[in-house]
Amino acid sequence: MQLRLYDTLTKEKRPFTPLDPSNVRMYVCGPTVYDFAHIGNARPVIVFDVLFRLLRHLYGADHVTYVRNITDVDDKINARAVRDFPGLPLNEAIRRVTEVTANQFYADAAALGSLPPTFEPRATDFVLPRADGKTDMVTLIRQLIARGHAYEAGGEVLFDTASMPDYGALSGRKLDEQRPGARVAVDAHKKNPGDFVLWKQSSGDEPGWESPWGRGRPGWHIECSAMSAAYLGEVFDIHGGGLDLIFPHHENEIAQSRCAHGTPAMANFWMHNEFVQIEDTKMSKSLGNFVTIRELLADWPGEVLRLNMLKAHYRSPMDWTLKGLEESAKTLDDWYWVAADIKGGRPSDAVIDALSDDLNTPQMVASLHGLRNSAASGNDLDRSQFAASLRLLGFLSESAADWKARKQQASGIDAKQIDSLISDRTAARARKDFKESDRIRDELAAMGVVIKDSKDGTTWEVAR
Numbered sequence: 001m002q003l004r005l006y007d008t009l010t011k012e013k014r015p016f017t018p019l020d021p022s023n024v025r026m027y028v029c030g031p032t033v034y035d036f037a038h039i040g041n042a043r044p045v046i047v048f049d050v051l052f053r054l055l056r057h058l059y060g061a062d063h064v065t066y067v068r069n070i071t072d073v074d075d076k077i078n079a080r081a082v083r084d085f086p087g088l089p090l091n092e093a094i095r096r097v098t099e100v101t102a103n104q105f106y107a108d109a110a111a112l113g114s115l116p117p118t119f120e121p122r123a124t125d126f127v128l129p130r131a132d133g134k135t136d137m138v139t140l141i142r143q144l145i146a147r148g149h150a151y152e153a154g155g156e157v158l159f160d161t162a163s164m165p166d167y168g169a170l171s172g173r174k175l176d177e178q179r180p181g182a183r184v185a186v187d188a189h190k191k192n193p194g195d196f197v198l199w200k201q202s203s204g205d206e207p208g209w210e211s212p213w214g215r216g217r218p219g220w221h222i223e224c225s226a227m228s229a230a231y232l233g234e235v236f237d238i239h240g241g242g243l244d245l246i247f248p249h250h251e252n253e254i255a256q257s258r259c260a261h262g263t264p265a266m267a268n269f270w271m272h273n274e275f276v277q278i279e280d281t282k283m284s285k286s287l288g289n290f291v292t293i294r295e296l297l298a299d300w301p302g303e304v305l306r307l308n309m310l311k312a313h314y315r316s317p318m319d320w321t322l323k324g325l326e327e328s329a330k331t332l333d334d335w336y337w338v339a340a341d342i343k344g345g346r347p348s349d350a351v352i353d354a355l356s357d358d359l360n361t362p363q364m365v366a367s368l369h370g371l372r373n374s375a376a377s378g379n380d381l382d383r384s385q386f387a388a389s390l391r392l393l394g395f396l397s398e399s400a401a402d403w404k405a406r407k408q409q410a411s412g413i414d415a416k417q418i419d420s421l422i423s424d425r426t427a428a429r430a431r432k433d434f435k436e437s438d439r440i441r442d443e444l445a446a447m448g449v450v451i452k453d454s455k456d457g458t459t460w461e462v463a464r
């Protein structure tokens with residue numbers, strides 16, 4: 001089945017044809033590293049990792065380039081550095097904040113079963129012209145000025161939105177609709193209220209780089225125009241991120257990249273994930289209604305968080321609930337039990353077809369449940385297809401024994417003690433002391449241990 005993806009720009013699901021099948025190119029906006037990522041931030045990480053894996057499956061692992069940046073220059077970072085390290089020089093404090101946060105993000109993404117992207121550039125490495133000649137922000141801004149798309153005013157360099165006839169096409173906002181509002185500061189020096197900052201001056205105690213426009217720092221949007229061009233070229237296949245990035249971030253990336261390069265498009269597909277919500281409200285740092293990936297990982301294996309996320313389609317809002325997590329954990333316990341120790345095999349067509357329909361992960365999960373049933377009752381081929389499908393999707397990173405042991409450890413259960421209680425119970429049953437055997441079963445149940453008797457003996461597992 002041909003891969004089809006929904007494109008926010010053309011508002012349609014279209015067949016995906018790469019510009020160059022030997023190098024399929026995708027860019028996803030990464031985190032601004034000033035604080036731990038919450039489970040809402042994990043949604044683009046997981047969704048676009050699944051797309052990365054699907055593209056690798058379809059075009060070959062060496063024929064996909066995935067870039068996800070790290071935004072390590074931002075006024076929120078400066079504020080956090082001042083707050084957390086008041087005694088340190090600002091640059092040192094900023095380095096601490098961004099290093100710790102970026103490393104935590106890498107650890108979170110890996111724990112969620114995501115592959116490392118091909119490149120993870122940091123914005124601060126792409127501000128000034130580079131020795132390797134890769135695209136940088138200062139050069140892009142100079143090009144924009146030279147082509148009449150940017151101007152200097154009030155100590156800033158601004159993008160001239162009126163210079164681009166179809167500015168606003170992604171978000172569907174017309175320039176004259178952008179009346180001064182909460183999100184667009186009204187500044188007298190701007191030609192139009194929607195004009196946005198490419199470069200701004202830094203005061204002595206702010207991070208800054210020497211540029212043709214004085215010592216300053218880049219605006220947020222120009223970072224992604226530079227880093228995407230640096231690794232993927234002027235026009236590439238897929239650009240992704242969360243819904244909140246459509247405007248202004250992606251709109252402005254498109255404006256900068258197309259106007260600097262003189263190209264009719266920046267990316268052929270624009271993909272946006274909907275929000276993770278808590279009680280129908282977007283999870284966000286500013287609202288304070290968030291739970292960090294790190295906190296969740298203390299209670300749940302990363303694969304449980306991953307499966308839970310994929311139960312919803314990426315273009316639907318999803319509520320993050322304890323009940324959902326408990327169900328996902330149960331499902332994975334079962335899948336581990338059926339498939340984790342089976343190696344090799346090819347992923348099932350049903351799973352690939354579901355993903356090929358604009359990443360229809362709810363359909364994919366339904367297919368996996370079906371495959372699970374044929375695997376449990378079927379032959380080796382069914383089992384290997386089931387296991388290979390799960391591995392393609394980033395599951396079954398552990399053996400069944402390790403999965404079970406980790407769960408026992410997490411529940412503070414002593415496996416030796418359980419085994420000894422179970423052999424006491426077996427002995428009681430053998431001498432027909434059912435009162436004692438029932439008592440031991442109840443004792444185990446009180447510890448959260450469920451036992452199953454079969455003709456091969458007694459097995460046990462921890463109920464969550």
Ligand code: AMP
Binds near residue numbers: 032284
């Ligand atoms: P930020 O660090 O705020 O720039 O966000 C990093 C990524 O997470 C961006 O792609 C955001 O669109 C995305 N994001 C932020 N909050 C949520 C949420 N509640 N649900 C889904 N994605 C989100």
Ligand code: ZN
Binds near residue numbers: 029030249
């Ligand atoms: Zn971006």
